[in-house]
Amino acid sequence: MDKKLLKKYLKEFTSGKRTYIWGASSFLKKIFKELNSKDYNIIGIIDKDSTKEGKHFCGYQIFGANRVKELKPERIINAAKNYPYLSQQIKKDLEEIGINCEVFSLDYFVKKSTPVRLNPILFFLKSNKEKLNYIVEESKKLYYYDSAIRSMLRPDEKRILHMLAKYYYSGRGAIFDAGIFLGGCTEAFCNGLNENKRVKPNNQIWAYEYGNCSPDVNFEVDGAYTFEFLQNSYPNKKINYDFTNIVRENLEGLNKPSCYQLYLGDINVQPYPNKIEIMFLDVCKCPRTNFAMQKLFSRLIPNKSVVIQQDYIFSACPWLRITMGYLKDYFEFIGATKVNSALFLLKKEIPAEILNVDPYEKFDYEKLVELHNYYNQYLNQEQSDMIVKAVEFIKRDKNIRE
Numbered sequence: 001m002d003k004k005l006l007k008k009y010l011k012e013f014t015s016g017k018r019t020y021i022w023g024a025s026s027f028l029k030k031i032f033k034e035l036n037s038k039d040y041n042i043i044g045i046i047d048k049d050s051t052k053e054g055k056h057f058c059g060y061q062i063f064g065a066n067r068v069k070e071l072k073p074e075r076i077i078n079a080a081k082n083y084p085y086l087s088q089q090i091k092k093d094l095e096e097i098g099i100n101c102e103v104f105s106l107d108y109f110v111k112k113s114t115p116v117r118l119n120p121i122l123f124f125l126k127s128n129k130e131k132l133n134y135i136v137e138e139s140k141k142l143y144y145y146d147s148a149i150r151s152m153l154r155p156d157e158k159r160i161l162h163m164l165a166k167y168y169y170s171g172r173g174a175i176f177d178a179g180i181f182l183g184g185c186t187e188a189f190c191n192g193l194n195e196n197k198r199v200k201p202n203n204q205i206w207a208y209e210y211g212n213c214s215p216d217v218n219f220e221v222d223g224a225y226t227f228e229f230l231q232n233s234y235p236n237k238k239i240n241y242d243f244t245n246i247v248r249e250n251l252e253g254l255n256k257p258s259c260y261q262l263y264l265g266d267i268n269v270q271p272y273p274n275k276i277e278i279m280f281l282d283v284c285k286c287p288r289t290n291f292a293m294q295k296l297f298s299r300l301i302p303n304k305s306v307v308i309q310q311d312y313i314f315s316a317c318p319w320l321r322i323t324m325g326y327l328k329d330y331f332e333f334i335g336a337t338k339v340n341s342a343l344f345l346l347k348k349e350i351p352a353e354i355l356n357v358d359p360y361e362k363f364d365y366e367k368l369v370e371l372h373n374y375y376n377q378y379l380n381q382e383q384s385d386m387i388v389k390a391v392e393f394i395k396r397d398k399n400i401r402e
């Protein structure tokens with residue numbers, strides 16, 4: 001844990017608000033042994049154990065939880081460790097008695113201020129498969145990603161993108177970043193590329209985004225969901241269906257203009273890089289675009305390029321899993337995050353006559369299901385259950401076409 005960073009986060013969180021700690025825990029004691037309690041605007045500790053009332057702990061007075069209404073907290077730091085849902089529960093309980101306040105866990109701040117330090121073993125791993133495996137496993141250890149841009153990705157997914165651009169990327173091809181929405185994935189790639197010791201940033205990230213969620217313009221996204229996400233992300237901004245200005249602003253705000261090139265509009269009609277080394281696909285929301293992306297696999301580099309299918313562990317978009325099942329002889333499954341992203345390493349070049357067939361169009365229902373479920377052997381039960389649900393979608397879709 002970086003103490004300076006932790007102090008900064010705690011100062012920011014407690015400043016100008018009536019802040020209390022929830023629970024005189026041993027975790028609090030361990031962490032505050034390293035910090036000076038006077039540095040923060042914390043009034044005291046609220047504890048359910050009435051026998052502790054009036055005592056002092058870590059330099060703070062303890063108040064009984066029965067007095068919470070008169071204490072009028074505006075912010076609470078939950079000091080329990082390893083109870084991920086407790087903060088939500090505290091918030092809910094307080095709302096029931098008319099107190100609306102933000103609750104964050106101390107554990108969250110501690111994790112947020114723990115920098116990623118990859119074990120140097122990565123550099124001794126010989127094969128690209130081993131390196132990729134290592135990156136996927138490392139991403140699971142830390143579940144916080146410090147970002148300036150709101151994103152639909154999970155922290156572990158952003159970590160993978162960051163680590164790929166930092167440790168795996170060699171500069172032999174582009175970083176293809178398809179479906180960036182507000183730019184969260186691009187931020188992770190930019191951070192990684194900027195920290196890459198072997199390659200200098202030279203606009204290698206090709207970032208694509210439609211930039212419009214109007215149901216009349218972009219048929220490929222859930223317009224209502226996207227619009228609501230935009231409104232929640234920018235409560236003080238007037239939100240339009242066209243959000244290209246926000247995408248531009250967000251990327252400019254990263255202050256890394258030499259890392260990326262931005263393509264706004266339909267990805268199906270954009271220029272593409274000649275060679276692709278890292279291909280992040282968060283854009284295969286319909287069969288048409290999925291097939292267009294499949295055809296771009298001709299630009300991947302055998303035994304180097306990695307494809308990240310962001311919607312792989314997800315109960316929609318069956319066509320992209322069918323594509324990966326169809327191309328099983330050419331890719332190797334590397335691993336996946338708990339939900340969403342799965343990584344594949346290209347083993348050998350894929351002949352054009354294979355890539356020019358759209359398996360979702362060509363095959364009958366039974367074959368589609370077989371291809372769709374091919375990689376389930378590498379997933380845990382929860383993940384394959386999620387995918388199996390998508391089979392119903394194929395059934396409906398194919399019946400409608402008949």
Ligand SMILES: C[S@@+](CC[C@H](N)C(=O)[O-])C[C@H]1O[C@@H](n2cnc3c(N)ncnc32)[C@H](O)[C@@H]1O
Pocket residue numbers: 150151152153178179180181182183184185186208209210211212218220221265266267268282283285289
């Ligand atoms: C799930 S969001 C991407 C989230 C993003 N990767 C992040 O880090 O938050 C999918 C994005 O793909 C974009 N998209 C879908 N179809 C597209 C197309 N044909 N061309 C360009 N962008 C498209 C949508 O506008 C949407 O913003």
